[in-house]
Each structure stands twice: as C-alpha cells, then as structure tokens.
Amino acid sequence: MAETLCTPGERLALAAEYDAGSGTCVRDSFICATLVGVKRVLPAGEGKAVQRPRVEVVRSGVEPVVPRVGDVVTARVVRINPRLAAVDILCVGPKPVRQRYSGVIRVQDVRATEIDKVQIQASFRPGDVVRAEVLSLGDARSYHLTTAKNHLGVVHARSVAGVPMVPVSWQEMQCPQTKAVENRKVAKLDA
C-alpha cells in the first residue's frame, strides 16, 4: 500500500470535512501537516462522540513514549525529603522514554495502609529503581506517581555496602554480603 508522505505546511484536507488529529493544525480552513510523516485518515469515530473522520500525520517509525495516567513506569530515585521522593522516569512499561520526565512520589502515595506513619527514608533511597503507577500529570514539572499497591515499589536497591539487596518482606531488604537489613517499600513480584 503506497503511503502518502507529507511535510510541514502541506494541505491535507478541508477543515469542514475532517477533524484535525495529531501532527496537524488548522489554517485558513484547511488541515495542514506540522510534521514530516505519513498521512493517515481514521474513519468516523466508533463509540465516542467523534462525528467526522480524522486526519493525522504519523511520524513513521518512532512512536513517542510519553507517560499517561494509569501507566506503570520504571524510575530511578534521584533525591528524597520528608515529604516526597523525586524520581527520573526511565521507562514506560517495557519501552524507554526519549526525553527526561520527572516524577514525585508523595508521602501519602507511598502505600495504601497507615499513610500517616510513612517515612520516606524508610521507603526509598537515592539510586533505588522503583516501579510506580502514574496518578496524574501533576504540576508543570513532575508527574505524580504512586507505589500504593502490592506490585509497586522498589525493585532494585543497593545496600550501604554497594551490593544489590534481596527482598525479605514488603518493607525490608537484606544485603547478601553484610546481612544487614534495610527498610524499603518493596514491590511484591509475581512468581
């Protein structure tokens, strides 16, 4: 199937007959491309209230990976304070992100029970890799994340000795070398 490629500024369709999808904009009663890519026409909406077919321009190949509400992301803890843990989101599901996305796990979103007794430094430390879920797009700078589910939390952490630790319970991990136990909000992983 021959694909129609287009470049920015090209007129794709009449704005009166189509909706403008991603990669397009409306100008002078035309829908114009804003990217270099493949022109796609999606048929008139099924189920939703979309009445007209939609025109969009898809950049061939690389789909941008952006965290959405409800996505499970993998992130690395950058710094902590008593109110929150700041993280760098590295992957959405199995795919790495292309840009930097910041996230925060606030103290009330660390776990589901005994929220008022949560201590951030007993849950996360800088350098830990955590699995979290996107709660909301948050404020301008960071996504709001939660680890308040059993399968969310720390998936990889190094002990004070610098050795990757082994989970002992949902709030403890142990260093295999020194046998010291450290507190974390540990993710429960399925067998």
Place this chain on the structure above:
Amino acid sequence: MGRRRSAAAQPRQPLPSQAMSAAAAAAAPGGSEALQAEAFQRLYPDQYLAKFVAQGVRPDGRPLALPRATSIGLGVVTTADASALVKIGSTTVLAGAKCEVMPASADEPDKGRLVVQVEMAPLCSAECRPGRPSEAAQALGEQLGALMEGAGVVDRRQLCIDAGKAAWAVYLDLYVLDADGSLYDACLLAALATLASLRLHAVTVDDAGRIHKAGEDGAAAAPAAVAQQRPGSQQQGAAPPLRSLQLDCQPVSLTCGVYRGQLLVDPTAEEEPLLEALLTATVDEQGDVLGFYKAGGSATASQQRVLECIEAAKMRGKEVRGLLQQALEAAGVADGGAVAAGS
C-alpha cells in the same frame, strides 16, 4: 539524558545471539514484564555492559580489542589552507589550518608558530553548553599543543620566512562536532592529517613589510621558485609554488578503558562512565612512546595494563598511518606526488 541512537546509519557487526540472550535480564528478578534492550541499558547500565563483556564483546558488537571504523577526509573546507574530517565511529572532529605571516619573534627569530585550539561545539553532545570553552576542550587543546612541542612533530624552523623578520604562524583549529568517546584520538588524527596535507606558499617579505608570493613580483622571485615550475605546466599568471610541511614524526594515539579486569579498546561515550580507568597512549612510527595519559578513575592501573595499552596503540598506529597515507594519495598531496597550485 541525551538519547544516543544505536547507529541505524552505521554498519554494525551482527550481535552474536548468545551475547544478546546473555544480556537479557528483567528489571525485577522474577518480574513478569520483559524489558527492551535499551530500557535495560538505561536502568542498569553497568550490568548491561558486564553481560556483553563477559562474552568478549561490546554492546555495539565489537570484540574487546577492536577500535571502531575510522575514516579521514581531506580538503573538506576550501576556505582553510588545509583541513581534515576524522570519524572514529560516531566521534567526529573537523580540523582546519590557516597560515598567516607574522613578524618573527625576538626570542626565536628563526622559528614560526604553531597554535592548536580545540573547541567542543555545542552540537557535539547533549551535555555541552555554549559559552566559555569547556574544561574538556581546553584540556584537549593543551594536551595536543604539549604533544606537538614535546614530540617535535613540526620543526618550527621550517616556518621561518626571513630570519629575524618574518615567519609563518600556523593556526590549527579543531572542532569536535560529535562527541562519542576517544576524543583525543580523533583530535590528534585530525591535527596530523591537516598538517600532513598543508602546503605553504613560498613568500618573501620586502623592506616595507609587504608580503609577496613568489612568482608575482618578478624581481623578488627567487631563482629557486622559477626552477620549480615544470616546463609546459599550466600556470595561469601568478601561481606560487607550494611546499609541504615536513613532519618529523607521525604520532597516533589510542584510548583504552579498564573494566572488570579487561581492556576495552576505543570506548564509546556510553561505556566511558562505567570504566574503572581510562588510559591514552601516544606512539610514533618507531614504536617510541610519545605520551601517556591516565588520570583519575576509580582504579589505579597496573604496569602491565599500561604496557598492554601501549602495544595496542602501536598496532593501531600502523593501521591509522596506512589510512592517512591512502587519504593523502587520494587527495593528491602525498609526499613526492604532483603538487597542483591551489589544491
């Protein structure tokens, strides 16, 4: 966190599937989610590299002792008197030389100047910031300048035009356009290629301080200049003869990294931060060591490592000098080859 594409445009050795599956690991032990290779590399870069090295290869498919594909292009910038574009893998350095006549210095009346400057263009890496020259660029410039002087690459007496009166100042400007590891190696090679392909005009300076290219002013032209013009050659009016720069030696360097007891030759920018130590050895065609550099890192290097690195540099030197010779011949500026005016 600049993304670095895995070189869709570059020829790449096919990854041994063993190594790939050896590199496979989930984000969480026993986790049901599989991670893509790049995701794993982001999260656990050290483990990612370790898995490959354990199999004797690198993430880009190279054996541990293999440097990346290297290319040299000469004469790429016609506004410069000589230029070279060097690529080692993705690392790209563009060098250009411009010659200016200057009054001879009182301290060294029979020598000219060679000024080497390195600039890391803000385009070269996501971490680079425009503005003041970065520490890395200044260090590179300093190291290169010191090597040129210390190893005596160019005898500056050949830059003299008229002892005590005038001499050539050769300005060698290097621009790092893409920084992907082994910057010193690429800069040195670009500098070497540029100097090897540089041609100096034969000039004279009259008493009033005006510069004359030999051949323009009949009275000032030395008889030697006339003898250089071959009979029947196409000289359109003032076509000054050119002489090439004599290089007393051809230094070539190689950067190696030490990682988990192994020597990794020519590390990329992704590998560099994971290495325990970074060693750079510079050797000449006789196998003499012209320079060595090891600074910092998390580990000290044993003497054996240092010698290994020097041996690797010697082999690399042979390979690279061959490439340079090919490039010079292709551009028609090899020693003894026909010298076309203005080429």
Place this chain on the structure above:
Amino acid sequence: MEYVSPEGLRLDGRRPKELRQLKAQLDVLSTADGSALFEMGNTKVLAAVFGPKPTELRSQEDEKRAIIRCEYAMAAFSTGERRRRGKSDRRATEITKAIRNTLEQTIMTELLPRSQIDIYVQVLQADGGTRCACINAAFLALAVAAVPMRDVVAACAAGYLDSTALLDLNYMEDAGGGPDVVVAVHPNHSNRVVLLQQDNRVAVETFEEVMELAVAGCRAVADFMRGRLLEHTRALAAARAAGEDGGGGGGAAMEGDSGEELEDDEY
C-alpha cells in the same frame, strides 16, 4: 570589477537567476534529536536541534509556549581571513537573533508549553548567503527532530549589480556594494514573508524586482528541502523494514537492532 559579463555570466559562471548547487545530509550527528548539514554552493552549515525538552532554568520558563534558544558560531577557518575567537561579535549576535525570530514564527511553540528547544548552528565554510544557509539547515534539523511547524521555512538572498538582479550572491558579489535582500518565506501559505532584511539604498522598483527574485529562490530551496526530507523518511522506513525482517521475533527494540525482546532471567 565586472559582476555580469556581456554574455550574461556571473563570476562563477552562473546565470543571473541561477541558484547555487544545493546539498543536504540529514541526521548526521548521533546525540542531537535532529541535525542537518546544508550546502549552498561553497557555504556549508551544520545545524543541530536538542529538544523539545523540559526548560532548564525555571526563570526562563514560559507556561504558554516553548522557548527557543539559538546559538550561532563560525569556525575560525570558515572565512578567507581567520576569525579570532573571543571578540564580542555584533554581527554574530544579530544573525543569531534573525535566525531565532524566523524559527520562532515557524515552530508551533504554543503546542509545547513549558519546554525548550535548543538550536545550534555551526558555519564550517562561508561564501555568502550564510544566514540563509543557517535558517535552511536549522529548518531541516527541526524537521528531523519532529518539532511541529506551521510550514516549511526557506531562505534565500538576492542582489543587484551591473543593472541586473542576481540570485543567491556569493561572497565576492556580496562584497560588491549593491543592495542585498535576504528573504525567508513560508511557501505553502502564499509565500508569506517571515524574514526580510535589506541594507543599502535602492529604488523601489529595483527592490521589488530583487525581492521577487529572492522569493522565487526561496521556493526552489523549499522544493529541494522537501524532496530531501521525503527521501530521508523513505530511506529510514526501508532500513527499519529490513532490520525487522532480519531480526525475527519480538517487537521493536532499538532502531536498527535485531528486534529481540529480552526475557526474564536471573541476574
């Protein structure tokens, strides 16, 4: 000095309305989100785009639109006389501003609030028409980086010497003392003018003639750039298809990789 011979040939053998040879290579740098090497005759410019990305300095952040940062530099060996570094160069600042303004009008900054796009332009070789080449190179780099833009933006210059309107002046012609009009347009929107710079006294009719010629030049440049972008996209798609066929199994992993998805393992 004669700029146009009696036979109607310019110093470099071109006809008055002839553009210099255009060349472009896309995606040439490994860390930039988009990059391009653009040549107009002997003028060679390398452009790189980093972004869109979150704003680095909170103080500069704009909550309604993306901020554009632009840097322009000329290699020391890019001109006839070596350029010394370090002097505060007013010309460079002015050119940077012209490039940035032109691109700000082209990029749909309102679609990317609170983010930043860095554009770096490095002139490797200068032979007239430098700022036009910079704008064109930057446009290509932005397109490769998939920054949303209203239109293609193409720039070209024209002048008037020996009573003839001349398109795409080289350095010698630029220095000839005649009027020099630089234009950048959005070709898909009735060639609306985005940038127009002119210095030197000139009669209105001559100005109109020269400007029309420059705009025609812009259209030709735009066609060329459009063609290169489409070629590049097709080549990428073909390479990807070849990579996926050869890989077998798994979904898309890294570009150009064999496409295997990693399995769980002990580590």
